[in-house]
Amino acid sequence: MLNSFFPPKCVFCGEPVQSNDFKVCGNCAEKLPYNSNKCKICAMPIDTVYGEKICVGCRKRKPPYSLAFVPFKYSGEVRRAIIRYKFYGKISYAKTFAALLLIEIKKSNVSFDEITFVPIHFLKYGMRGYNQSELIAKYLSEMMSIPCKKLLKKTKLTKALSKLPKHMRFKTVAGAFSPKNEEYIKNKKILLIDDIITTGATSRECAKVLKKAGAAEIYLGAIARTE
Numbered sequence: 429m430l431n432s433f434f435p436p437k438c439v440f441c442g443e444p445v446q447s448n449d450f451k452v453c454g455n456c457a458e459k460l461p462y463n464s465n466k467c468k469i470c471a472m473p474i475d476t477v478y479g480e481k482i483c484v485g486c487r488k489r490k491p492p493y494s495l496a497f498v499p500f501k502y503s504g505e506v507r508r509a510i511i512r513y514k515f516y517g518k519i520s521y522a523k524t525f526a527a528l529l530l531i532e533i534k535k536s537n538v539s540f541d542e543i544t545f546v547p548i549h550f551l552k553y554g555m556r557g558y559n560q561s562e563l564i565a566k567y568l569s570e571m572m573s574i575p576c577k578k579l580l581k582k583t584k585l586t587k588a589l590s591k592l593p594k595h596m597r598f599k600t601v602a603g604a605f606s607p608k609n610e611e612y613i614k615n616k617k618i619l620l621i622d623d624i625i626t627t628g629a630t631s632r633e634c635a636k637v638l639k640k641a642g643a644a645e646i647y648l649g650a651i652a653r654t655e
């Protein structure tokens with residue numbers, strides 16, 4: 429009934445689509461900037477066609493997580509949709525983003541005990557009204573029948589990392605997160621959800637904190653990654 433008044437629209441281009449659970453039109457499904465050539469560990473888009481597909485960053489410093497699932501490059505319609513989702517209240521995109529991420533995760537045989545998400549500071553939460561990574565994590569939790577738990581809290585209000593020079597980003601997030609509900613962290617295989625990965629500073633820090641609190645293994649999931 430509702431659909432006839434508010435027909436679902438593609439989250440990327442706004443064209444009408446059939447389903448409210450997976451709002452991607454046929455045209456976008458074909459043309460979106462898929463992250464197909466990427467680092468085997470952190471999913472950073474790379475162009476090398478030979479050798480082991482491991483990026484320079486991962487070679488220099490192995491990430492504290494085992495593997496990252498990132499279906500898209502942060503560009504074009506994907507970038508614009510994420511901006512609308514994150515800053516302009518388009519929370520109805522969350523389920524579609526979760527479904528797209530699930531397709532990527534299912535390409536591997538990895539299993540998890542729990543799902544968690546990168547937290548935002550409570551002041552930011554108060555201003556925005558939602559945590560964009562948490563919404564995706566909750567839908568994924570439903571789709572995969574794996575519990576979603578808040579396992580981290582953001583204790584430091586940090587500046588938007590995108591506005592900082594690269595060398596400052598790792599320093600800025602150091603000590604910005606602490607573990608929560610530690611009984612659910614110990615010896616668990618945890619899927620950590622973020623929205624986009626830019627420098628990787630935030631996800632590395634979150635994974636590090638979870639590892640330190642006793643997690644057996646961390647996997648990372650995000651919608652897109654910058655090149």
Ligand SMILES: [Zn+2]
Nearest residue numbers: 438441453456
């Ligand atoms: Zn579309």
Ligand SMILES: [Zn+2]
Nearest residue numbers: 467470483486
């Ligand atoms: Zn890498």
